[in-house]
Amino acid sequence: QKEVEQDPGPLSVPEGAIVSLNCTYSNSAFQYFMWYRQYSRKGPELLMYTYSSGNKEDGRFTAQVDKSSKYISLFIRDSQPSDSATYLCAMSAGDSSYKLIFGSGTRLLVRP
């Protein structure tokens, strides 16, 4: 079993839709959770970072963490064609190495 599972998609939605991206994990030691966006042939860029259960909002993006269920989500409101990218969840146990373990990524296409 992979430590982090993520639906690879692709996910195709019309412009303006609400998008829900999800990851599950098996390692209860994970304490820090991140979402990255990656455009084709580019390095990932950090979108959201959180370390506690609950919701964190930043503009059109909301990150949700449920540690009891080992489940994290990223919601995108009013999705735009420019949101079309691959979204990667990542998590870390927060020890000195702070190794980030990534999901396989979900490819999102927002249709105009």
Place this chain on the structure above:
Amino acid sequence: SQTIHQWPATLVQPVGSPLSLECTVEGTSNPNLYWYRQAAGRGLQLLFYSVGIGQISSEVPQNLSASRPQDRQFILSSKKLLLSDSGFYLCAFLTGREAFFGQGTRLTVV
């Protein structure tokens, strides 16, 4: 501000040739540094990480090695490339609890 530089952006190398990819970080001291590889359509696989000069931890056994000769320099190497070494290589550094990535090197072994 903190920045990360990774080069080259693309590289085509024959099987059996050596490899050296370099990553440097500016604007921070003693960062944790990481090398990841991403296969086409796949997530990021952690290859090596370093918490300080000369300290390298390997995550998966393979044809690659890493070195950290200076505080903000991280090098990924191979003595003889294999076809299976093709992929997108990413360097990252940690600031606080957030990790930031370089723009990557796309390596094609032919």
